Amino acid sequence: MGPPSTTSWTAGPARTTIAAPAPIATTHPADPALAAEPGLLGADLAADEQTLRDPGASEAARAAAAHRQQVAYRTIGRHPEWDATVRSKIPAQLQGFYDLNIDARRHLTALGGGGAKDTLPAWHIVPPTPADELLGHYRAAEAATGVGWNYLAAINFVETAFGRINGVSTAGAQGPMQFLPSTFASYGNGGDINSPHDSIMAAGRMLAANGFAGNPDQAIYAYNHSNHYVAAVKDYAAAMASDPIAFGDYHRWDVYYVTSSGDVLLPVGYYAAQRIPVADYLATHPQ
Secondary structure: OOOOOOOEOOOOEOOEEEOOOOOOOOOOOOOOOOOOOHHHHHHHHHHHHHHHOOOOOOHHHHHHHHHHHHHHHHHHHOOHHHHHHHHOOOOHHHHHHHHHHHHHHHHHHHHOOOOOEOEEOOOEEOOOOOHHHHHHHHHHHHHHHOOOHHHHHHHHHHHHOOOOEEEEEOOOOEOOOOEOHHHHHHHOOOOOOOOHHHHHHHHHHHHHHOOOOOOHHHHHHHHOOOHHHHHHHHHHHHHHHHOOOHHHHHHHOOEEEEEOOEEEEEOOOOEOOOOEEHHHHHHHOOO
């Protein structure tokens, strides 16, 4: 928790710095090639949304569709002039889900200030906590505090991409839910700030203590003092509450960083002890 950052990863504020040493990634997943024409982009996104809802789709097909879905939402978010054309290609029953994702993307862009860096962050990208394990933690916190599991999931998603971004923020926030140690001491019940379970439980306690039951906006604002942050968390929470596939989609999403060379994908295994020029990274890790 802390003041809004000036950059943006896959979903929201990117404010985590390095936690543990590891070699920088030597392989890089290929970035999906998206249609340049808005109508085709919308049709392709609709097809990917259908794949993600197909019970017969393989995990490989779902992962590929989720990757394209993520990049499509990031791309469309930057082009409000495409809205009418792209949205017309989305099936009516999926337009609400589409609207929530586009709105969240634009709020997070505004939260980040729209600034693009010419360096990449001192981060360590690690595998996320497994989805089933996270859902168990969210449900336990909901039962104990009354804070909806989907809100806790949305905060975990926006803060650290479900724990992918591992480290300590420039403001001193730590762990998968990005608590300041002083705040965690008040809500952590003696737990471990880096534990997904303990930090999610602490987040539930903090939100409840700040009036979540009567005023969710106020409680989320207490977590991060930005109306854009509140709006984005609410959008993702609404998407996860309304659509059974949403949490799985988001859990498959990768970490992107906004740079002067465009969005740069930082895969699991990425490590930098200090900021590095984006041009140097792209020379050996083409997107």
